[in-house]
Amino acid sequence: MTIRVLLADDQQLIxxxxxxxxxxxxxxxxxxxxxxxAEAVELTAALEPDVVVxxxxxxxxxGIEATRKITAGPGKAQIVVLTTFDDDDYVYGALQAGASGxxxxxxxxxxxxxxxxxxAGGDGLIAPSVTRRLIKEFAGRPSxxxxxxxTITGITVRERxxxxxxxxxxxxxxxxxxxxxxxxxxKTYVTRLLAKLDARDRVQLVIxxxxxxxxxP
Numbered sequence: 001m002t003i004r005v006l007l008a009d010d011q012q013l014i015x016x017x018x019x020x021x022x023x024x025x026x027x028x029x030x031x032x033x034x035x036x037x038a039e040a041v042e043l044t045a046a047l048e049p050d051v052v053v054x055x056x057x058x059x060x061x062x063g064i065e066a067t068r069k070i071t072a073g074p075g076k077a078q079i080v081v082l083t084t085f086d087d088d089d090y091v092y093g094a095l096q097a098g099a100s101g102x103x104x105x106x107x108x109x110x111x112x113x114x115x116x117x118x119x120a121g122g123d124g125l126i127a128p129s130v131t132r133r134l135i136k137e138f139a140g141r142p143s144x145x146x147x148x149x150x151t152i153t154g155i156t157v158r159e160r161x162x163x164x165x166x167x168x169x170x171x172x173x174x175x176x177x178x179x180x181x182x183x184x185x186x187k188t189y190v191t192r193l194l195a196k197l198d199a200r201d202r203v204q205l206v207i208x209x210x211x212x213x214x215x216x217p
Contacts, residue, residue, distance in 0.1 A: 003120045004031045006047060008040035008066065009055035009082070014105070018053060021109045028113065037061030041069045044077050050120050053080050053112075056094060064093045071098030071200075078119045078201075082112070100201045122201070150211040154196050160214070162189040166202055167209030 005028055007015045015033050022028040031047045034040035038061040044052055052070060056063040067079045080101035081094045094102060101119045103112055155163070165175055175186035190202065199205050209215050 001027070002029050003027055003051060003116065004029050004047070004049045005116060006030075006032045006034065006040065006043055006049040006052045006077070008034040008037070008052055008058070008063065010035050010058040011055070014055070014082075017109065018112070021113065025113055028116065037063055037066030040066045041073075044070050044075060045073065048075055049077050051078050051080060051116050053082060053116065054099070056081060056083050064097050067094060067099050068097040078122075080112075080115055080119050095203050095207055098200065100203055102203070150208060152197065152208065152212045152214075155193065159189060159193055159196070162186070163193055163205060163209050164214045166190060166193070167206045167215040169206075 005022060007018050007030060009015050009018075012035075019030050019033070022030050031049050032043045034043050036058045040052060040054060040063075041061070043049075052067075054063045054067055058066075063081060067081065070077055070079060078100040079098060080103060081099045082103055082105050083094075084105050101115050103115055152160070152163070162175060162179070165178060170178065172183050172186045172190065175181075175189070176183045179186065190205075193199065193205055194201070197205065197208055199208060
């Protein structure tokens with residue numbers, strides 16, 4: 001199956017680099033390019049891509065607002081946010097807006113392509129470095145510290161353990177190795193958590209976990 005991708009970045013150089021590397025991938029097809037958030041929202045509605053690779057800092061409508069509008073719409077496009085290390089303040093907002101992946105621009109291009117495939121398959125993905133910064137940034141917010149912690153109920157002790165590991169950035173394969181179970185069983189645990197907690201994807205599980213205090217800096 002070909003994964004249809006929309007590239008949204010105000011830097012032509014970034015879009016061109018991604019376009020070129022995706023052109024060599026038989027399972028990926030770039031169906032459009034947007035230079036700002038408003039154009040990304042418009043093209044997503046018109047072209048119905050499977051995945052939108054979204055920059056955060058763009059003129060006019062930024063990537064966070066564009067992500068919020070796209071995920072609130074009727075389409076099924078998944079959002080992979082590309083950022084730089086100095087975008088810490090935007091991490092939580094982008095994930096709350098509905099992004100399913102959060103990567104940094106200095107990652108290898110093949111890692112970015114792999115992330116697009118993961119997100120297109122229905123899994124969320126956050127670069128490990130971003131996961132650590134996300135938790136640290138959130139924990140340091142006065143508003144977050146004053147906010148009552150989320151209460152997570154209705155899951156088993158084992159599922160809570162899996163949730164904590166997912167929040168630490170573990171993939172299904174890493175969960176299986178850590179818990180000494182099969183990858184299929186690990187995926188089943190994650191699927192149950194998504195259903196029980198009414199989470200959109202793994203990224204929302206991460207947010208729930210640190211809002212509940214299951215993970216700390």
